[in-house]
Amino acid sequence: MSISVRKPAFLVSAFILIILLPGGLGCTPAKAATVRIGYLLGDLHQLPFFVAQDRGYFADEGVNVEVAGPFDAGPAEMDALAANQLDMGYVGIAPSVLAAARKIELSIIAGVNLEGSALVSETGINSVADLKSKKVATPAPGSIQYVMLGMLLAKNSLSFADLDLFPGTIKPPDMPQALQTGRISGYFVWEPFVAKSVAGGYGKALVESKEIWPGHPCCVVVTRNDFALKNDNTVAAVIRAHRRAIDFITGNPTEAKAIAQKWTRLDAAVIDNAFTRVKYTYALSKDDVKRFAREIISLGESGTIKPIITSGDVPDLDAFVNKVVDLQYIQR
Amino acid sequence: MSILLFLIVWEVAALAANLPQLFPTPVDVIRALYDLLIAPGPAGLPWAGELWGNTIISLWRVLVGFAIAAVSGILLGVAIGWWRTARDLLEPVIEILRPIPPLAWIPLAMLWFGLGFTPAVFLIWLGAFFPILLNTVLGMESTPKKLVEVAKTLGANSGQILFKVGVPSAAPSIMAGLRIGIGIGWMCLVAAELTGSNSGLGYMIMYYYSTMEAAKTVAGMLMIGIIGFLMFTALKKAEDKLLFWRVQP
Numbered sequence: 001m002s003i004s005v006r007k008p009a010f011l012v013s014a015f016i017l018i019i020l021l022p023g024g025l026g027c028t029p030a031k032a033a034t035v036r037i038g039y040l041l042g043d044l045h046q047l048p049f050f051v052a053q054d055r056g057y058f059a060d061e062g063v064n065v066e067v068a069g070p071f072d073a074g075p076a077e078m079d080a081l082a083a084n085q086l087d088m089g090y091v092g093i094a095p096s097v098l099a100a101a102r103k104i105e106l107s108i109i110a111g112v113n114l115e116g117s118a119l120v121s122e123t124g125i126n127s128v129a130d131l132k133s134k135k136v137a138t139p140a141p142g143s144i145q146y147v148m149l150g151m152l153l154a155k156n157s158l159s160f161a162d163l164d165l166f167p168g169t170i171k172p173p174d175m176p177q178a179l180q181t182g183r184i185s186g187y188f189v190w191e192p193f194v195a196k197s198v199a200g201g202y203g204k205a206l207v208e209s210k211e212i213w214p215g216h217p218c219c220v221v222v223t224r225n226d227f228a229l230k231n232d233n234t235v236a237a238v239i240r241a242h243r244r245a246i247d248f249i250t251g252n253p254t255e256a257k258a259i260a261q262k263w264t265r266l267d268a269a270v271i272d273n274a275f276t277r278v279k280y281t282y283a284l285s286k287d288d289v290k291r292f293a294r295e296i297i298s299l300g301e302s303g304t305i306k307p308i309i310t311s312g313d314v315p316d317l318d319a320f321v322n323k324v325v326d327l328q329y330i331q332r
Numbered sequence: 333m334s335i336l337l338f339l340i341v342w343e344v345a346a347l348a349a350n351l352p353q354l355f356p357t358p359v360d361v362i363r364a365l366y367d368l369l370i371a372p373g374p375a376g377l378p379w380a381g382e383l384w385g386n387t388i389i390s391l392w393r394v395l396v397g398f399a400i401a402a403v404s405g406i407l408l409g410v411a412i413g414w415w416r417t418a419r420d421l422l423e424p425v426i427e428i429l430r431p432i433p434p435l436a437w438i439p440l441a442m443l444w445f446g447l448g449f450t451p452a453v454f455l456i457w458l459g460a461f462f463p464i465l466l467n468t469v470l471g472m473e474s475t476p477k478k479l480v481e482v483a484k485t486l487g488a489n490s491g492q493i494l495f496k497v498g499v500p501s502a503a504p505s506i507m508a509g510l511r512i513g514i515g516i517g518w519m520c521l522v523a524a525e526l527t528g529s530n531s532g533l534g535y536m537i538m539y540y541y542s543t544m545e546a547a548k549t550v551a552g553m554l555m556i557g558i559i560g561f562l563m564f565t566a567l568k569k570a571e572d573k574l575l576f577w578r579v580q581p
Contacts, residue, residue, distance in 0.1 A: 075542040082353055082544075102353045102544045135447060140542035161375070166447060166530045168542055183446045308543050 033234040034064045035227075038077045038089035041070040042173050042264045044191040044274050045113040045219040046090040048245040048282075050263040051256060055248065057241035063234055072171050073140035075099075081106060087227040088238060092144035096222045097293050100324045101309045105225040107326040108289065110239050112219035112246075116278035117145050117209040118194040119152065120179065121186040125206060128156045131163055134185035137175055140168035142308055144218060145188040145209075147296055150305040152212050159304040179203050190218075192266050192274035199270045208277060215279075217288045228326075239282075239329040246280045282330050290321045356547035361554065364547035374531040382536070387555060390521055390532040393449065397456030398517050402510060405461050409468025409506070414498060419469075426465065434458040434520045438527050452524040452532070459520035460513035467509025471502025507571040514567060518560045533559075 039046045052058055058065045068086050071077040074095025080086045082104045096108050125131060138146045146167055153159055170178050175187040176196040186206065187193075197203025209216060221242060228235045249256040257271050264271070293314060300307030314320045339358045346357040356364070365383065372378050373385025380388060411418040412426075434455050441451040475498045483493050499506075525534025533552050540548035 073542070075544060079354070079541070079544065082351070098544060099353075104353055104544075141539055142543045164375075164530070168538060169447065169526075169528055169530060169535075181443075183442075 033062065033231060033237070034066060035231070035234050035238060036066045036068045036085070036087045037238070038068045038080060038086040038091070039070055040074065040077065040091065040190070040219075041072055041171065042193070042266075043070075043090075043219070044260055044264060044271070044278055045116050047249060047256060047260050047263075047278075048112055048242055048280060049090045051248055051259050052241045052245040054259050054262070055245070057244045058238065061237035061241050063237045063241065065238075073143045073168060075140045075142040078104065078106075081222070081224060084224070086224070087231075088221060088223045088235065090219055090221055093217050093220050093289065093292055094144040094147045094296065095142050096220055097289065097296065097324070098142045098309060100320070101293070101313045106222050106324070107225055107228060108220045108222050108284065108324055109228075109235070109326050109329045110221040110242060110282045111217060111284040111330075112221060112242075112280070112282070114215055114218055114279040114281060115208070115210040116191050116218055116274075117148065117189060118191075118205040118277065119149065119186060119188045119207040120175075120194050120197050120203045121206040122179065122182075123202065123204050125185065125204075128152060128158065128207065131186050132158070133162070133164060135164045135166060135183070137166045137170045137178065137184050137187040137189075138168075139172055139189060141306075143167075145190065147292075147299065147305070147308075148209050148212055148216075149188045150299040151295055152207055154299060154302065154304045155212070160306070176200065176203065191278050192260075192264055192270050194277065195270045195273035196266060199273050205277075210277070217285070217292070220284065236329055236332055239332075243282050243330070246282050249280050284325065284327060284330060286321050286325045286327075289325050290317055293317055293320065352546070353544050354546055356550055360547035361550045364545070364551040365554070368536075368548060368551055376531075383551070383555060386531060386533050386536045386552075387559060390525065390534065391559065393452045393524070393532065394456050394514070394517055394521055397453040398460050398514050400453070401457045401460035401464055401513055401517065404457075405464030405509070405513065406468050406506060409465045409509075410472055410494075410499065410502075412465075413469040413472025413502065414494060426462075430462050430466075435523050438523065441524075442528050447528045448530070451528045452521070455524035456517045456520050460517035463512040463516060464506075464509040467505045467512070468502060471505030471509075472498055474505065475501040504575055507567075507575060511564065511567050511571065514563055515560065518556070518563065522556065 037049065039049050053065065053067070068080065069077065071080070074092040075098065077086070077089050077091050078095045078099035081089055082099065090112055093108070096106065100106055119128070121131065136149070138149055140146070150160065153162070166184065170184070170187070172189045172193050175184070175189050175193055178184045179187060179197055180200065180202045194205055198205055209218070221239065223235050253275070257268070257275060260271050261268060293309070294317060296309050297311050297314070299305045300310060343357050343359070346355050349355045352360065368383035369381050371382040373380040373382055374389065377385035377388060408422065412422055437455060437458055441454050445451040445454055479497050479501065480493055483497050488496065521532070522534035522537065525532040526538050529535045533556055537549050537552040540552065
C-alpha cells in the first residue's frame with residue numbers, strides 16, 4: 001500500500017479518538033468512593049445520619065454509603081469496626097473511648113449530639129434510691145447510658161450492686177414494653193425510647209442525662225485510622241454531609257422529625273417529646289472526651305461499677321485523648 | 333499430646349493475627365481464667381469468685397431444667413411408646429412442636445416468665461425434653477414382643493409387664509436420650525442466658541464481649557466446654573453402672 005492511502009486512514013482514526021477521548025475522561029462520572037457506616041438501632045441521636053441518607057447529602061459529595069447495622073449497642077458496633085466490617089460509625093462516646101483504650105486504631109472525628117438520654121422509671125418511683133434492689137435495664141456494658149447510670153448512682157451514694165441490673169439483656173426498642181409489663185422497674189436508654197414510655201403514660205423520665213452532666217457529649221462519628229489514611233477525601237466528604245445534615249435539622253425541625261419517624265417507626269407524639277431532650281451539634285471537645293474517660297476509670301476504681309477501663313489501660317490521659325480525637329475534619 | 337499441639341497452633345495463630353482484642357492467645361486466656369477465679373462472685377455468691385459463682389448459677393439452672401425434662405420426657409415417652417391412644421393423641425402435637433428450635437421460643441419465654449431464672453430454665457427444658465421423649469418412645473416401642481408374651485404366659489399383669497419388661501428393655505435408649513438431652517440443654521444455656529439473665533456463664537460471656545475483653549470471653553467459653561465434658565462423662569459412668577447387665581463391647 002502506498003502512503004497516500006494509509007495517511008487518510010490514520011487521520012480518520014486519530015480524529016475519532018480525539019472525539020471520543022474527552023467523553024471517556026470527562027463526561028462519564030468518576031466512580032463513587034464507598035464507605036461502610038454503622039449506626040445504632042432506632043437511635044434518634046443519629047438523626048443526622050438518617051437525614052444525610054434520605055436527602056442524598058452523601059451522594060452529593062460523591063460518596064456511596066453502605067449501611068452496616070443497625071447495632072443494638074455501641075460495643076457491638078465497635079467490635080465490628082475492629083473486625084474491619086465497618087469503616088466509620090455513628091456511636092456513643094463511651095464505646096469509642098473503650099475501643100480506643102483497648103488499642104483499636106480509631107479516631108473520634110466529629111460530634112453528633114449532646115444529652116438526649118434518661119433514666120425512665122415506673123410512675124410510682126420518686127427517687128433514684130427507690131430503685132434499690134429493683135430490676136433496671138441498660139444497653140450493653142460500656143455503653144454511654146451504662147456509664148451515666150453509674151455516674152448518677154455515685155452521686156446518690158449508690159452503686160450497681162444496689163440495683164438488680166440487666167445490662168445488654170433487653171434491646172432498647174423493647175425496654176418501654178418491659179417497663180409497661182412490669183418486667184423491669186426502670187431503664188436508662190437513648191431517645192426516642194424514653195419518650196415512648198413517657199408519651200404512653202406508663203413511665204416517667206426520672207432523671208435526664210443532662211441533669212447528670214449538663215451539655216454532655218453523647219454520640220460521635222468515628223473512623224478506622226487505616227481507612228482514614230487511605231481515604232482522607234472520603235472521610236472529609238462524609239463529615240461535610242454530616243454537618244449539612246445537622247444544619248438541616250436545626251433549620252427544618254418539622255421535616256427532620258418526619259425523617260425521624262420514618263427511621264424509628266414511632267409516631268409523631270413520641271418524636272415530638274423525644275426532640276425536646278436531644279441537641280444536635282458536630283462540635284467536639286477534647287476536654288469532654290478526657291472527662292468521660294476519667295469518669296469511666298474512676299467509677300471502676302471506686303467500685304460503683306465493675307471496672308471497664310483502668311488507669312493501667314490509659315496511663316497518660318492527655319496523650320490518649322490527643323491521639324484519639326482528631327478535629328481536622330470538622331475544622332476543614 | 334493433641335491438646336498441647338492444639339495450644340501451640342493457637343498461640344502461633346493468635347500472635348500472627350495480632351488482634352488481641354478479638355483473638356487472644358492461650359496465655360491471655362489462662363491469665364483471664366485466673367483473674368475470673370479471684371474476682372468477687374455474682375450477687376448471692378460473692379465468696380465463690382466470678383468464674384465458679386457463675387458456673388454454679390448456670391449448673392443449677394441446667395440441672396433444674398434437665399430434671400423437669402427427664403421426668404416429663406420419660407413419663408410422656410412411656411405413655412406414648414406403650415399405649416396407642418396416648419400416641420394417637422399426643423404425637424401430632426409433639427411432631428409440630430419438635431422442629432421449633434429453642435431459640436425461637438426466646439421472645440415467648442421472656443413474655444411469659446420475665447427475666448432471670450424461670451425463662452432460662454424453660455429454654456433448657458425445651459432443649460432437653462424432645463431427645464429424652466423421643467428416645468423413650470423409641471425404647472418402649474422396641475420392646476421385643478417375645479418378652480411381653482413370655483411375661484403374659486408366666487401370669488404377669490399389665491403393670492408388671494410395663495415396669496419389669498417394657499421399661500428395663502427401653503432403659504438403654506432412655507439413658508441415651510438423657511445423655512443427649514443434657515448435652516442440648518447445656519448448649520441452650522448460653523442462648524437462654526443471653527436474653528433475660530444477669531448472671532451465669534452465658535451472661536458472663538456476653539458481658540466480656542461487650543467490654544471487649546476477649547480473653548475473658550474465651551475463658552468463659554472454655555469453662556462451658558469443660559463442664560459439658562464433665563457432665564457427659566459423669567452420665568456415661570452412671571449409665572454403665574445402672575445398665576450393668578449390658579455386655580460391654
